Structures are given as structure tokens and as C-alpha cells.
Amino acid sequence: MDVSQIAQSVAAGDRRALARAITLVESTRAEHRALALELADRLRSTGRQALRIGLSGTPGVGKSTFIESFGLMLVAQGLRVAVLAVDPSSARSGGSILGDKTRMERLSREALAFIRPSPSQTHLGGVARRTREAVALCEAAGFDVVLIETVGVGQSETVVAELSDLFILLLAPAGGDELQGVKRGIMEMADIILVNKADGDLKPAALRTCSDYAGALRLLRRRPQDPGGFPKALTVSALEDAGLEKAWVEMQALTEWRKANNHWETRRAAQSRHWFEEEVRQGLLAALTAKPETREAMRAAGDAVARGEMTPDSAAAKVLHSLAARC
Numbered sequence: 001m002d003v004s005q006i007a008q009s010v011a012a013g014d015r016r017a018l019a020r021a022i023t024l025v026e027s028t029r030a031e032h033r034a035l036a037l038e039l040a041d042r043l044r045s046t047g048r049q050a051l052r053i054g055l056s057g058t059p060g061v062g063k064s065t066f067i068e069s070f071g072l073m074l075v076a077q078g079l080r081v082a083v084l085a086v087d088p089s090s091a092r093s094g095g096s097i098l099g100d101k102t103r104m105e106r107l108s109r110e111a112l113a114f115i116r117p118s119p120s121q122t123h124l125g126g127v128a129r130r131t132r133e134a135v136a137l138c139e140a141a142g143f144d145v146v147l148i149e150t151v152g153v154g155q156s157e158t159v160v161a162e163l164s165d166l167f168i169l170l171l172a173p174a175g176g177d178e179l180q181g182v183k184r185g186i187m188e189m190a191d192i193i194l195v196n197k198a199d200g201d202l203k204p205a206a207l208r209t210c211s212d213y214a215g216a217l218r219l220l221r222r223r224p225q226d227p228g229g230f231p232k233a234l235t236v237s238a239l240e241d242a243g244l245e246k247a248w249v250e251m252q253a254l255t256e257w258r259k260a261n262n263h264w265e266t267r268r269a270a271q272s273r274h275w276f277e278e279e280v281r282q283g284l285l286a287a288l289t290a291k292p293e294t295r296e297a298m299r300a301a302g303d304a305v306a307r308g309e310m311t312p313d314s315a316a317a318k319v320l321h322s323l324a325a326r327c
Helices: 003-012 015-026 030-046 063-076 131-140 199-220 243-259 263-289 292-306 314-327
Strands: 049-055 083-087 111-121 145-149 166-170 192-195 232-236
Touching: 003 015, 003 030, 003 131, 015 030, 015 111, 015 131, 015 314, 030 131, 049 063, 049 243, 063 083, 063 145, 063 243, 083 131, 111 131, 131 145, 166 243, 192 199, 192 243, 199 232, 232 243, 263 292, 292 314
Parallel strands: 049 145, 049 166, 083 111, 083 145, 166 192, 192 232
Antiparallel strands: none
């Protein structure tokens, strides 16, 4: 595999090369991992940056419909849009449906758009482990906006905030009262809350829900990375393309304020440090579990737990103590 040629093609905006590059970085094979690191080093010199927008929300809230409508609006403005959609993987078979590209049929036909579904591979937090690297590849390919759609499982989806510039939370009308809005976790990490499906018979409910969450957001402590009025709640209708322009204006306003006040670079630097530390943790875990003696110790401890001879905590402490003694 000619990494140099792939890097040149990706930097030139070749979507087929970009798809091959993402497949390479998602591979778990050791030889592919080495090539992926070389590819990342070659493309880092492009210095290109895109606006990274993470989108989360419960299943059925209309994330794919919103992304397609929103993406079409951005494309109409001449912007290049990449969509990285993460689909849940089966805990039993490991398979994923990867149907997001099918659900975004109109957007997938646009020359300025690129859609890439990826399996979560049971990685927690709503994103795939290599989504961050896929984002960097899309930036190197010259895309202006990268939309990252999470699995959609609820309050635990906060990892996407560590790889996006803006974290957008989509909610459905009548999805809960104001107390739902003051929950810590995913709610307080959102930069903008969009209440989708504000159309037809659901429009009054959407307006009430938006008002409830706007009130709840005012109860949260103002964050230093936000100007006055943020985070805020808005209504949109992906079906009728209503409210999308306003949402985009608000996203741009927040982005420009953060850039002007040095929060943009500070946030990205903190994210880079987070992913460096996460990669070290994952690498250490993989290296330890690859050793036959470690696997045998874990198997023996697991059998003892299953027989009721040890508690899970004490068994884990014993294995960890044994590993520490060998280091």
C-alpha cells in the first residue's frame, strides 16, 4: 500500500481515497495501524481545519433527517460537508447495519458531500474509537464542516464533546419536563439544544419543550467558554427545513466568539491531550492482555468469581497487584 499516494489523493480532495484512508485507520491489524500513523503524519502538514459539529440524541429523534436537511443547506451555500455516522454494533455478533448513507439519499448524491458510516464496535460514548482520526482525515481532504452523528443512546454520549467544536443535542417534543433539563452529563455539555419535529400537530409541544429546556439551561452555571445567552434551546423542523438557517447562524456566532476569545484553540489543545492520554491507556491495556500469563491470571480469577470464591472487586485487585509486581 502506497501511503504517500493515498496522502496526496486525500489532500487533493479525492473522496475515494478518503474512504480508503478511513478504512485503513479503522483497521485493527497491526500492520495497518503502522500505516495509519504514517498517513496521519503526512497529512498533518496540510494544516487544514474544519468546523467539527457533534450531534447526539435519542433514537427516533430524527438525527439522520436533520443531518441531511442541514447538510443540504450547507452544500447550497458552497460548503463541503462530511458526515461521519456511527452505528451501534451488536454485542453478540459484532455486526452493524450501517444504514445512515441510505437514509441520507439526497445528501449522498451531492458532489460537495461525503457520508461515511462506521461501526461503534461496542466502544462506549456513542462514537467509534477511530472517529477522531477520521475527522482529521476529512479536514485534510478540505471539508469545511464535519458532522459527527453518534449512536444515540442517551445520557452517556459525552465522548463526542471531546472531538467536536460544537456539541448539538437533538430532542423530540414532549420528551420530558424541565427537570430533565437540569440533569448533569449530556445536557450540560450541549452548546445548543435543538428541539426537532416542530411541525404539524407536534409544533405546540415542540415550543413548550423548547421553553422548558431554555428555562432549565438558565439554571445551569454559565460556562467560561460561552458568551451571554449560551447555551440556548431552539426549535427546528428537519422535515420542513424550518429553523435550520437560524440554528446555523447561532452555531457560527458561538464559533466566532470562541475564536475571538481564544477558547477555540484552548479547547482543541485540551482535546488533543485527552486523546493522547486515552490512546496510552488503551495501548497499555492491549499490551497487558496480549500476554499469555495475564490472560491466564484473568481466566483463573474469573473462574473464582463465577464459583463465588471471590468478589469481583477483590479478584480484580489481586490481578492488578500481580501485574504491578511484574512491571
